[in-house]
Amino acid sequence: MIDWFTALQIGVAVTGGILAIVLGALGRRPSDLTMAFAGVVALLLIVQLAVTIAGPLTGNTPTGSLFEFYIYLISAIFLPIGAGFWALIDRSRWSTIILGVAQLAVAVMLYRMGQIWFIQGA
Amino acid sequence: MSTPTPTAVKSRRSGAGRILIAVYLVLALAALGRSFYQLVAKFDQAPVAYTLSAVAAVVYILATIALIAPGATWYRVARVTIWFELIGVLTVGVLSLIVPSMFAHPSVWSYFGLGYLLIPLALPIWGLLWLRTHPEHGGA
Numbered sequence: 001m002i003d004w005f006t007a008l009q010i011g012v013a014v015t016g017g018i019l020a021i022v023l024g025a026l027g028r029r030p031s032d033l034t035m036a037f038a039g040v041v042a043l044l045l046i047v048q049l050a051v052t053i054a055g056p057l058t059g060n061t062p063t064g065s066l067f068e069f070y071i072y073l074i075s076a077i078f079l080p081i082g083a084g085f086w087a088l089i090d091r092s093r094w095s096t097i098i099l100g101v102a103q104l105a106v107a108v109m110l111y112r113m114g115q116i117w118f119i120q121g122a
Numbered sequence: 123m124s125t126p127t128p129t130a131v132k133s134r135r136s137g138a139g140r141i142l143i144a145v146y147l148v149l150a151l152a153a154l155g156r157s158f159y160q161l162v163a164k165f166d167q168a169p170v171a172y173t174l175s176a177v178a179a180v181v182y183i184l185a186t187i188a189l190i191a192p193g194a195t196w197y198r199v200a201r202v203t204i205w206f207e208l209i210g211v212l213t214v215g216v217l218s219l220i221v222p223s224m225f226a227h228p229s230v231w232s233y234f235g236l237g238y239l240l241i242p243l244a245l246p247i248w249g250l251l252w253l254r255t256h257p258e259h260g261g262a
Contacts, residue, residue, distance in 0.1 A: 067163060071155040079148065086144070094137060098144040105148045108239075 001052055001062070001117040006110060009044045013107035016041055020100030030087035030095045038087075038099050041106055042080040048110075049073060052117075064120025069113055076109040134189060134197070134256040142252055143189050145245060150182035152238065153230045160229075168227040174214060175229035181206055182230075185249070197258035204253070208246035211235055215243070 016037025023034055052073065055061065062069055083102035087095040135143065157179040160172040181203050188200035215234035218225040228237055235242030 065159075065163065068159045071159050075151050075155045078151070082147075083144070090140065092140075094140040097141055101141065101144055101148065105152075109152075 001048070001055065001060070001114065003114075003118065005048070005051065006114050006117075009041075009048060010107050010110050010114075012037070012044060013041045013103045013110065017100045017103035017107060020096050020103065022100075024093050024096030024098075024100060027093045028096055029091050029093055030099060034096050034099050035084060035087060038080040038084050038103060041103050042077065042084070045073070045077045045080070045106065049077065062117040062121075064116035069116045072109050072113045072116070076106050076113075079103075079106050079109075132256055132259070133192075134200075134253060134258075135192075136256075139189070139252060139256065142245075142249060143186065145241070146182065146186040146189060146249075149230070149238070149241060149245065150179070150186045153179035153182050156228075156230065160227075168224065170224050171227040171229050171232065174210070174225075174231065178207070178210060178230045181210070189249075194258045197253070201250070201253055204246045204249040207242070208250065211242045211246065 016034070019037060020034045023031070028034075052062075052069070056066070079102040080099075083095075083099045087099055133139070153175070157172070157175040160175055165172050185200060185203035185207065188196045188203055211231045211234055214225055214229070214231035218232040225232055230238060230242050234240060
């Protein structure tokens with residue numbers, strides 16, 4: 001894990017999450033904007049997966065349990081993708097809120113992943 | 123095909139009920155992932171708490187399915203599983219305060235779900251209120 005990349009990722013997920021919940025509460029259907037945020041969050045998670053596969057090979061090792069870390073990461077990848085498909089099928093404002101909930105959940109999980117990587121065993 | 127339901131608008135899967143289902147999905151996933159890790163990696167540290175963690179995960183999954191699936195039977199399953207959650211989070215919440223050696227290990231229900239922003243406490247209350255105002259019409 002790279003600290004600034006993780007921070008950036010949490011920032012994007014929180015921004016996208018709050019934006020989607022606010023727009024959903026205003027009655028907006030899933031839009032290119034809210035979908036794009038979820039897409040970027042998913043993409044960044046896949047980059048994070050690549051970073052954390054490469055990290056231990058180049059000396060960037062987690063202080064905590066890598067096994068626990070991957071359970072969080074793999075679960076997190078499913079959230080924005082799942083919410084995105086939900087939003088494609090169900091074109092209601094509730095889907096916009098769900099996009100937001102999924103991104104906020106990803107932010108919490110990333111925070112927890114950061115704890116496992118940087119703090120847990122240190 | 124079943125007959126079209128004139129009450130579809132009031133179904134427990136409509137409107138804000140979808141948020142309820144989505145949050146349940148996330149929590150079920152979180153509880154399952156954490157429980158899987160606890161059972162595999164450190165079950166011997168706190169077998170009681172981690173067994174409860176696994177039970178909680180299964181109940182969340184069952185409740186999520188019951189909220190989505192149509193019919194009177196699933197409605198009853200939803201009621202029972204969500205009541206079980208409410209009782210579980212309250213019981214384990216209290217026990218984690220008075221018998222911390224057995225229950226203070228992180229699980230979805232310890233300290234009333236504080237580790238999950240108290241969502242495990244709020245969700246069954248919302249769920250039961252939602253089910254009460256959105257009863258199953260006409261059966262399956």
